[in-house]
Amino acid sequence: MTDAIAFLRPAIWQDRIFNGDWIAAKGGNHTFTEPATGEQLGRIGLANADDVALAAVQARAVQTAWATSDYKERAAIFRKAAALINEHHDELAVWIVRETGAIRPKADLELREACAHLQEAAAMLTQPKGQLLASGSGQMSIARRVPHGVVGVISPFNFPLILSIRSIAPALATGNTVVHKPDLQTPVSGGVLIARIFEAAGLPKGVLHVLPGAAEAGQAMCSHPDIAMIAFTGSTAVGRSIGEVAGRNLKKMSLELGGKNSLIILDDADPDIAAANVAWGAYLHQGQICMASGRILLQRGIADAVIERVVTKARHLPVGDPMKGQVALGPLINARQVQRLQGIVEDSVAAGATLLAGGSYDRQFYQPTVLTDVRPGMRCFEEELFGPVASITVFDTDQEAIALASATSGCLALGVITPTLARGMYIVDRVPAGHVHINDQTVLAEAHAPFGGGGTSGNGGRHGGAVDWDEFTQWQWLTMKTEAPRYPF
The missing domain is CATH 3.40.605.10 (Aldehyde Dehydrogenase; Chain A, domain 1)
Structure with a gap:
């Protein structure tokens, strides 16, 4: 035209x-x-x-x-x-x-x-x-x-x-x-x-x-x-x-x-499905989404299997100009956001997080990143990322997952992956969030459904x-x- x-x-x-x-x-x-x-x-x-x-x-x-x-x-x-x-x-x-x-x-x-x-x-x-x-x-x-x-x-x-x-x-x-x-x-x-x-x-x-x-x-x-x-x-x-x-x-x-949203993966979940939800929730539109899965909580029994699959996805997702080829991730919106995100990643690694993929960038193109061994107090656990970082914390019990997901002053969205709906309902009933999803990640919105949050969200x-x-x-x-x-x- x-x-x-x-x-x-x-x-x-x-x-x-x-x-x-x-x-x-x-x-x-x-x-x-x-x-x-x-x-x-x-x-x-x-x-x-x-x-x-x-x-x-x-x-x-x-x-x-x-x-x-x-x-x-x-x-x-x-x-x-x-x-x-x-x-x-x-x-x-x-x-x-x-x-x-x-x-x-x-x-x-x-x-x-x-x-x-x-x-x-x-x-x-x-x-x-x-x-x-x-x-x-x-x-x-x-x-x-x-x-x-x-x-x-x-x-x-x-x-x-x-x-x-x-x-x-x-x-x-x-x-x-x-x-x-x-x-x-x-x-x-x-x-x-x-x-x-x-x-x-x-x-x-x-x-x-x-x-x-x-x-x-x-x-x-x-x-x-x-x-x-x-x-x-x-x-x-x-x-x-x-x-x-x-x-x-x-x-x-x-x-x-903004929101610090949790995606909880319980130990009875399918690792392939769980990893796909993690990657979608963390990397869609370069993570620049208010309900992105900024806090990935993996139960210990399934953690290694899911992390392995997420790292593989992160290393193979193509990043580049969406107008010049088929890519999964485009650029971050500006250089200031790139520097902010890099600061969060570097500070978190210095505090003890393990970088398994990504953590680097070319101009405004930031590689899909995986951080594990994330603990409360680290910047990647506490702050909204607004970039393509899967920040992973391992937990043992459902009660621990509830406590970790609730450790925020503002949560727009919560996702729980489990085939046991009763476990999922028990968790979503106990974590404050604007909208909650059992067997889905956090990036969801429809024109006819109520959307919003409380607190700092x-x-x-x-x-x-x-x-x-x-x-x-x-x-x-x-x-x-x-x-x-x-x-x-």
Whole structure:
């Protein structure tokens, strides 16, 4: 496809931000690069606090009209947006591969899941949004869900499309308007793509604003009085800052943050199946996933067999540019993340961990790594890795596994591999986690299922399915009487 006819052709969005039209940003522009090659991919408008303020006011001005518009027409917009993703799938996938460093199957997954979130949003338009309450004669009493107003969405680089659309779509479906700040490393996959599909699907002007920006724009979103809610996905450190500013301004918040997630392999598991789950949970998308299996717990009776198989996989998984060949792992997102990960590995080895595979890198390509003899207190046990490292701790009893998996202040996901379901249930009932999976690894999400965590993994909010009503609306009590009463005063 030539650039002149491409759906995401830069001539539309280069040096611009989106408010229903493509306009120049007051903050100037930003150049972003391809992590696999270091080459410039494009130049996007850079939103500053003034851009955010204008977008918030414009979004607030059209919110009531959007919320009260015909529900059938709104549902049709979401279905059309999903159809546009399917229509332009191959072109959009290339952008995700190049911008995020993803292998093609990961890009395909993002696009499929984005369509699922859009279809779920369309379905919300015909779902009940209230309850009929008990009331006296001549009166009707209703509890109904109403939108917050303007929702601010701030999303990260790793799954930029899914982690943006999972908030944007239900926020719009429930009658809110949206101001969205995608990560500056992935402004097309997490921003331009979404703006284009909604623009082409007929979303009214001003209902969605896409403002790629730095910390200044995020801070402005958290403090502007016309933005009623912040939905943030990202690191725990940034989430604390977002929560502090948004909380001081009394905004509703949905914070989905990092996680130290455990995958527990019990001694009755099949070693081949267990090793496949370990490798998938630790290495998918270079480990740059909030629910990656960052803490591998192996029961002693099966440990040697599983470790041998994981090491073999790590040494043979091809790493390289996903645009130039069939590889299993692409690059990490930036050089800073490479250096952070290398520091964790080196510090853990110095503390007594054993390096059996990997532990090296070429530019931003980090080799799949296996660390064993990992103990509590080591960086690889305590910290979220966000890189392709299988950090393995051996345990003896089920109770010890429960204690090791629970030794974290934030766990998004927990997996347990065992053919004995009763053992699996006993464990998942005793380890705090946002979502739990028996006989699967930790990297799982579906548009209709609740997703989120507590503690340092988030403030307990959830995305997906029916729980989107909880996040993106608030209850309002409405009463109607046949005639106004005569009060004694």
